[in-house]
Amino acid sequence: MMSINERWFDVSRGTPALSEWDALIGPFYDADAAALALGTCPRLLPRERLIETRTSDGHCLYPAWQFQDRALYSEIVELKRQLAPATEDGWTIAWWMKVRRRELNNFSVYSWIRAARGLDIPLDLARAFVAETEGVPSARRTRRRTGPPDVRP
Structure with a gap:
């Protein structure tokens, strides 16, 4: 099983403009990693409390720095x-x-x-x-x- 630090999502995917944003506000977790960080499953993520970003291809990503000790x-x-x-x-x-x-x-x-x-x-x-x-x-x-x-x- 991957550790939470190995689950960071690379939002840049080789795109220079996105790389700059990733450097400024990343790293990001996908829904599975965010759920792992909170000790829950993706469908039970407290989305109303999370900072959620959406990529142009529809992926929901969550800045990893909002998580602390299995909480927000x-x-x-x-x-x-x-x-x-x-x-x-x-x-x-x-x-x-x-x-x-x-x-x-x-x-x-x-x-x-x-x-x-x-x-x-x-x-x-x-x-x-x-x-x-x-x-x-x-x-x-x-x-x-x-x-x-x-x-x-």
Whole structure:
């Protein structure tokens, strides 16, 4: 049986644009590996709590860094919930969690949480992100899409 670390899914598959996204927000688990990480089966994955990305060929992938000790980081679940009014898109949420921010002394939100620096500032950043989208026509808000955004990371 493969270990969970051997189950990482290579989202890039030789495509340079995807390789950059994989480097920024990966590695990824497929549904089987995500289920293994949580000690469940793929059909019982708590998808409403997971950051789920979908590739252009229809594969659902889950950033591996949201898993910890057969559970999900509760802080990441809470931030995903806070971001829901602004976006349902897993690629956007994953990027938001992994980009370095000057407000966090050049840490990403994920690194900040992992270093146990508290949730207050990341929650403020999430609320600001949501506020920035208020008044934006719903057609321009980011919804679920297939494949990473067309912009460079």
